[in-house]
Amino acid sequence: MANEVAVPLLPCASIEEIATFYQVLGFHTTYQQRKPNPYVALQREDLQLHFFEIAGFDPEKSYGSCLVLTSDTGELYRAFAAGMRAAYGKVLVSGTPRMTRPRARRNHDGLSGFSVIDPGGNWIRVTQNAAADPPSAPTGRLAKALANAVVQGDSRGDARQAARILDSALAHAEAGDDPVALVEVLVYRAEVAMVLHDPATTAEMLARVDVVALSPDEARRAAAALETAADLAVALT
Known part of the structure; x- marks a missing residue:
């Protein structure tokens, strides 16, 4: 069948902290609960991310990750960066959370990509959709x-x-x-x-x-x- 949608479900130490951070990036909460298990669902246009809270979870030891495909990594990066500047006065470039800048990825046919490392230590890997003519090496x-x-x-x-x-x-x-x-x-x-x-x-x-x-x-x-x-x-x- 066509039109299936996969939504990442990622771990975190605090769903409140996660929701606050992603609101900075332009997401809004579509669902949240504390019982029986802490859980929050977030959405920005067509992009959906869901998170579950684990007591005592250490973001530095997280292996959580997902891939986001988009036609314009630069546009999404600029939107995220603008949100960070408005909320924090700067783009977060170190620690957790932080964001990398769009750069060509040799391990992805030279297409542009950047990552958001969120408060849960999850790597949200934003990658440009495959181009008809991949960039030269x-x-x-x-x-x-x-x-x-x-x-x-x-x-x-x-x-x-x-x-x-x-x-x-x-x-x-x-x-x-x-x-x-x-x-x-x-x-x-x-x-x-x-x-x-x-x-x-x-x-x-x-x-x-x-x-x-x-x-x-x-x-x-x-x-x-x-x-x-x-x-x-x-x-x-």
Whole structure:
């Protein structure tokens, strides 16, 4: 049969905390109960997420995850980011909850994706629908390093391995490096540092971004990364 709908059912430590967080992202509560088992159902347009509460649940040990397919990851990210800025004064980039920025995923045919890590430690993985013509593979030393780091940091959640990949790339600058790719690597390294609770490295990377010379066209191509740099600078304060 056609038109079936699957709704993720995810664990959390507090359904009230979960509902408050997702309201920031534009969701509303469609159902909630405390007895016999704490449960909440949330919806934003066609996107539905349901949660159940477990006493003593540790979000840091959660394996909860689901995949959200959309035609425009950038539009959904901007909506979520706007909600975070309105509620918290910044985009949450470290700790739990937090959100990653849309980036091409080498392990998903180069399509854009980002993740929301909610208060329950669940990874809501937002991924662009498959395109008729998949994006070309990254070229250039820095772009390839960034692609590998994103797989580790944003897909696997291994921020330390992502940091090692990026540090290795940044330690061996070459004359032919694309300045836009350099900005993107520096910004991602700054973001990874925030996840690792290393604000000094975040500040160092952002300072290096500020001195990269960009032409008007390069600045346009680096606009998304520069916007993330601005969000990170706010998060530092």
